[in-house]
Amino acid sequence: MPAKILVLAVLPLLLSFLATLAQAQQESGMPDRLRLGVVVAADEAARERVEPFRLALEDVADMPVDLFLMDTMADAIEALAADRIDYARLSPSGYAAVHQLCACIEPLVTAAPDDFPARFYAILVAKRNGEKNTLADLKGTRLAVGGTHAVTGYRVPLTNLAADGINARAHFSALVEVQDPVEGLRAILDGRVQASLAWSTLAGEAKNGYTAGTLNDFYVAGGRGFNDLEIVWRSPPIPYSAHSLRKDLPDELKRRIRAGLMDLRREAPDAYLAIEPDLPGGFEPVVHGDFRPVLRTFEEEYVTLLNPQGR
Template sequence: MRRIAACLALLIALASPAWASWRDDIGTLRVGFIAGDNPAYEVARLEKFRWRLQYALAVPVELFPARTYDALIEAQATGRVQYTVLSSLAYIALDQRCDCAEPLVQPTTADHARGFRALLVAKSDGPLATLADARNMRLAVGAKDSLSGRRAAFAGLAKEGIDPPGYFLRIVETPDSEAALGELAAGEADLATAWSSAPDPLSAAIGSGPFARLASDGVLSPSTLRVVWQSELIPFGPHVVRKDLPEMAKSNLLQALIEMQQTAPEAYDAIERGYPGGFVAADPTLYRRLAEFLNVAKRKD
């Protein structure tokens, strides 16, 4: 019955002259997201999210599955989609390409954290307590394109005047922060990249970073580590809309998204199941700071 009532409300809204103008300008809202190698499955999985946006705006909503962030950036920059779900790095790349989009909301953790801090950690019973102590030591890092596992840490080291290949005895390559910490636990590295969204960076709280799983597996206890360096807050990836989207559409979307975890939890879980804290209005300052930290210059027209 609630679904029928929602359909009737949508039809009434579409027929209302007072609501028609900006909705006519939109036509159909196209929402882009990363779909991986099985776009048909992902489109079906996100149906409740799509429907909730359609109900909130009272305009047709279509999902635009993409295989890569480059494809999403291209689609939003050229206006093929008006709304995208991006990583922080992808949003910065979009903002660098064109001044055409803005972050609308960002997801949060169960503790309502808006992001995480990248870390460099060492064993607390070892000699390494500062970055100065790390010269000629072995550093374990995550994948080359990983913000939490490598890029943030390397940006932090660069700000300290440290060139990692020349400063460290060896860069130990691993797939991610968990694997990097595993190398530290095994004695194959003296320092490792990690990340945490908890107020206590070495917290083993589930969902706040890689320490919980390693601690539960008995691989590495956070109590045996010390933080040698940590970044400022790095925001989670935003939901982004084009700036030329009508203001009423942005307002309706913002309200629907912020309320979604409470009013339509299945829709929220479909799109952000890894972030149980719900949406909050995005803080553009956090993304500008991240861009500056990573030394990404905004394109000058």
């Protein structure tokens, strides 16, 4: 056989061998098992409830999945940082906390409550005054806020207002703590404060207070004066949840799991609802930067601002 013909005959086999070798090298770092952590609080039936998701994750990851039940979000945060689990469904603040501890996780998807984008916002609300209010108009007035641990009622808005150039402690004459965001709206209408922090999906009909959030709660409760309220400021969008994997897992496994999760609501709705019972709208992909509004709350430059004594 002439040498040229021999090379042409062998070339496809060589290329196939090299592709197989590259794939084997890529997957050589695959773990034998995946460790799934799930926060269950006081749910005594959690193991049975989560089982459909664990089984679906085994199919997606193509490997055994071990389930670890966590009492609190803090337990899941610690377990991820200590490399005792590989995967967890975190709150946005939980994701930011793990990143602050070790920068060792990567978000894959977030869940949606409905068919609108899977994001919500911290907002600042004031009373209409004939023309649209601005933050400048509110300088020197009283602002209703939540407790110091409230994500959308305190931490996210204060840090993201600061990122926009507004130090709330200097801009407003007083930060007045209220029992909950709806009480903050009532405080605007009865004159105790001139603005209040709240949250909203900002999706759907504005005339109904949008699909969910403080304005919607006030509207549904028949709050008098609803039409006298307006949104003056909004934070960047915030994902509802963060299904996250440790960064040191192979990229091929991350891609495989993300793709499987994206199809989960359609392919296995029972498995989807087992892990996201309160957010039935399906998964959307996310990246680290999507959590920037919450990540800021852990950054050193904002620590003093979030301190009740900060100035």
